Amino acid sequence: MLLIRYNEPLEAEEIAFLQRKETRERRQFYKVIRVLMILCFVCPFIVAWFRAADGAENPFSYQAYFIGVVFLLCFAGTGVYIAYRRSLYQLHADLRNLTKTVECTHITRKQFMPHNNTFYFYLDSPNKLSIEVSEADFRSMEAGDELNIEYTTYSRQYLGYF
Secondary structure, three states: OOOEEEEEEEEEEEEEHHHHHHHHHHHHHHHHHHHHHHHHHHHHHHHHHHHOOOOOOOOOOOOHHHHHHHHHHHHHEEEEEEEHEEEHHHHHHHHHHEEEEEEEEEEEEEEOOOOHHHHHHHEEOOOOOEEEEOOOHHHOOOOOEEEEEEEEEOOOOOEOOO
16 A cells, blocks of 8 residues: 655644643653752762661762762763653754644544544554544544544644544
């Protein structure tokens, strides 16, 4: 099956959605960084307390403390960088380029979930396995029908279908 995709400019409400999401994720990202920074400086100090409890002759040395801090900062910094590149950086790329991808896909299966009264289409898209749809669309479309889904180009945030 041939994969058909093309890019379009984002609409105003989609840009606003991305800006809100970026603001929320940036706040969360900075909270995590603050906690990691505190842990990077506190954990070596806690290790010194354990060494003192074990009866070490010189439990707190500046050299051991700063080696521990530098190691933890490098480790946490690498993790933070990877997390940034996988999430927030891609949202920034979407906000810079202001494009969305429209992908033509096919419905492989229809599913009604009676416990929460929702309707789903399962798709053959490599980017989106299933989408929640309205009852009217669920009743009017069948398995095998063509459907277009929209998502942001870089962060792959689902925007809708038509």
